[in-house]
Structures are given as structure tokens and as C-alpha cells.
Amino acid sequence: MTKVLVLYYSSYGHIERLAHAVADGVRQSGASAVIKQVPELVPETVARKAGYKLNQNADVATVAELPDYDAIVIGTPTRFGNMAAQMKNFLDQCGGLWFEDRLVGKVGSVFTSTGSQHGGQESTLLSTHTVLLHLGMVVVGLPYSFKGQLRMDAITGGSPYGASTLADDGNGGDRQPSDNELEGARFQGRHVAQVAAALASANIGATL
Template structure:
């Protein structure tokens, strides 16, 4: 059965919530979804003082296990238009997988969160795409068949590059992912799983 890893980093829980929705979409396509997170780099006392969400149940992923999945969907908040350092640090350890072509031909996809509508949603996703390309992965976004992308009646995340959410309510307060943003995450998870299944089936047919 097709296995999809939802690999994320989340400081305050927004990406964690999106990761769960992505996994729902993967399972809705009949594939196996595994949710894991990358290690935290911020010292415990600093994370506590900053109010980080530290009770996340997802297990910590290892670099070596990435090769065990048919697709990897990456979730990271933005850091000045780029992926979080925790996620970059994890990918920086993939040299062995890169050298042995372990991730070549696997599907990769990305989702994100920002504090505002123009806070780097697209550039953050593209920063991860660059890494996925170097690892030889097949990059998949969020197609316009997800009609929630075209909504103009509310503030919402989402772009053809991947699902996203806005984490700030515009007044300095917390904003959780909206129903439309979660729908986009589920759509992306299902879309990636279906493509991974089709790719696996094609390879089996070719091998036969």
C-alpha cells in the first residue's frame, strides 16, 4: 500500500493542525498517512518563554526513514520568506540519501503558514521545492481543481504551489486555520496520494 509521510515543523500549532488535515486527505485516497515532525532546535527555556506548543504528539522523524515512503508532504511556517531553520537543518542532513539517489522519483509537496496574506507563503513553499528538486523528487502543488483557491469572499491561504494558512488575525492575535484552508490541505493530501498510487501502479506494470 502507498505510504505518505506528512513531515512538519510547527512552533504554535498552526502547521500541526494543517498536517492533520493533509493526513486526512491522504487516508481519504486509501493510502497510509504517517505524521511526524522534525526536531526542535530552540532551547527548552526559550521555547517555553515564547509560548511554543510543546505538547505535540507526533513522533520525531529520522532522515534515514524518508526513503521508506512513496511521497513526502512537507509543512513548515515561514521565516522571512523561507522555510524554518528546523526544517532546513533536517534537510541539510540528507546528503547520504542524495548521494545514493534514495529519493529520486518520489513525490514531494509542501504546505505552509504565515502571519499575513503577503508574509511569504509562496516563496516559503518554493524554498522547499528547491531542495526537493535537488533530491530528485517529483514536485506536486495544489491544482486549481481545488476551487477554494479562487474564493474572494473571505481572507484565505492557498496557492497553486500548496495549501497555506494565515496565523495572525491582523490585530496581533491568534488565528487558526479556516475551514477553506483545511479543505485545501485535505485536497492536497488526497491529490498527492492519488498521484503516488498511480505512479506506483505504473512502475509495477512496467516491471511486469
């Protein structure tokens, strides 16, 4: 069975919700989905004061386990147009895996969240793709066969580079992922699992 890791970091729970939607999509394709988070770097007292969602149930991932999966879907909020420091810190520890080509040929994909409609979603997705490419992974996005990203009747995240959501309601309040954004995440999960299964059945990943 194809094994997919949904690896995320979420301060306030928006990426966490998308991560579960991605995992649902993976399972809908018949693959196995494991949801894990990267370690928090912010001191607990600071995180509590900032209102971070600290009761997330996902286990904390280790770098050493990444080669155990056929695909890795990364979820990170945007920080000034780039991935969050927590995710970057985790990926920066993959040097040993890079040196030994342990992730070459595996499928990689990304989803994100920003506070505003033009808050750096695409730059975050694309800059994270760069890391995946350095690791030798096969990058998969959210194709236009998911028609929800073409909607013009409502504000929505989503691009060909990956699923996304908007976390601010425009008045400084919290906005949770919409049904359309969650469906985009599920679609991406199904698509990643299908591509990973196709590569595995053709034994392509092992020869890349």
C-alpha cells in the same frame, strides 16, 4: 498500499493542524499516512517563554526513514520568506540520501503558514520545492481543481504551489486555519496520494 509521510515543524500549532488535515486527505484516498515532526532546535526554556506549543504528539522523524515512503509532504512555517531553520536543518542532513539517489522518483509536496496575507507563503513553498527537486523528487502542488483557492469572499491561504494558512488575525492575535484552508490541505493530501499511487502502479518512480 501507498505510504505517505507528512513531515512538519510547528512552533504554535498552525502547521500541526494543517498536517493532520493533509493526513486526513491522504487516508481518504485509501493510502497510509504517517505524521512526524522534525526536531526542535530552540532550547526548551526559550521555547516555553515564547509560548511554543510543546505538547505535540507526533513522533520525531529521522532522515534514514525517508526512503521508506512513496511520498513526503513537508509542512513548515515561513521565516523571512523561507522555511523554518528546524526544517532546513533536517533537510540539510539528506546528503547521503541525495548521493545514493534514495529519494529520486518519490512524490514531494509542501504546505506552509505565515503571519500575514503577504508574508512569504509562495516564496517559502517555491524555495522548499527547490530542495525537493535537488533530491530528485516529483513535485506536486495544490491544483486549481481545488476551487477554494479562488475564493474572494474571505481572506484565505492556498496557492497552486501548496496549501497554506494565515496565523495572525491582523491585530496581533492568534488566527487558526479556516475551514477552507483545512479543506485545501485535505485536497492536497488526496492529490499527493493519488499521484504517488499512479506512479507506483506504472512503476515509474523506480525508473526515474
